[in-house]
Amino acid sequence: MKNLFINPARLAASFIFSLTSLGIMQAKAQFLGGFFSQQATKKKLMTEQIAGYQLYLSAIKTGYAIVGNGLTAAHDLKNGTFSLHTAYFNALQQVAPVVKNDPKGRATDSLYQQIRSLFSNEKQWQAKQKSLTVTELQYLDKVSAGLLAECKTDMAELKDVLTPGRLQLSDAERLNRLDRLYDRMKDKQAFAAYFSNKCRKLALNRQKQQKDQEQMKKLYGIQ
Numbered sequence: 001m002k003n004l005f006i007n008p009a010r011l012a013a014s015f016i017f018s019l020t021s022l023g024i025m026q027a028k029a030q031f032l033g034g035f036f037s038q039q040a041t042k043k044k045l046m047t048e049q050i051a052g053y054q055l056y057l058s059a060i061k062t063g064y065a066i067v068g069n070g071l072t073a074a075h076d077l078k079n080g081t082f083s084l085h086t087a088y089f090n091a092l093q094q095v096a097p098v099v100k101n102d103p104k105g106r107a108t109d110s111l112y113q114q115i116r117s118l119f120s121n122e123k124q125w126q127a128k129q130k131s132l133t134v135t136e137l138q139y140l141d142k143v144s145a146g147l148l149a150e151c152k153t154d155m156a157e158l159k160d161v162l163t164p165g166r167l168q169l170s171d172a173e174r175l176n177r178l179d180r181l182y183d184r185m186k187d188k189q190a191f192a193a194y195f196s197n198k199c200r201k202l203a204l205n206r207q208k209q210q211k212d213q214e215q216m217k218k219l220y221g222i223q
Helices: 008-092 103-129 134-162 171-220
Strands: none
Touching (some): 103 134, 103 171
């Protein structure tokens, strides 16, 4: 006859095995649940990152488009402004008839030629008369050379004012330049005439003194 009573030791072992199995199953279930939960979270984060990158790339493309359009507009505007400036400065380089026909241009050149003639004639006359000392003749050369150098500077500027493409000036500015150049050359011509006249008078006075002395000598019989 079989024993109707269960061995307490075996019953305890069976109960412990059941609890252990249940714990293992729960732990496994928790691990699998945590794993899948982590994978879902990672997938969600990756999806959000991809969406963020796409938005960022879209913003970059939009920014490049804005910059490109802005550069194109700036380039067109710059070209248009540059064309206007080029036309304006080209116009400033031209010499209008009102400037070309201004009598002060020719008058300035005429004064310069007078200055050259005054000094040239005076030095030739002084060289023949031999009334001035060597030092005085050198001083005459120095003064005439300095004044003529200044005249050449003015004449170079006059040529620039009257020659197209040399200067970027309005008609009013060119006319003002002509006025100033004429006034400066007129002052130089007045000084050249004054200085040449002083040199001439000095030489003539010495010649007169020399003649007077010779007459006195003849009058009194002085050898």
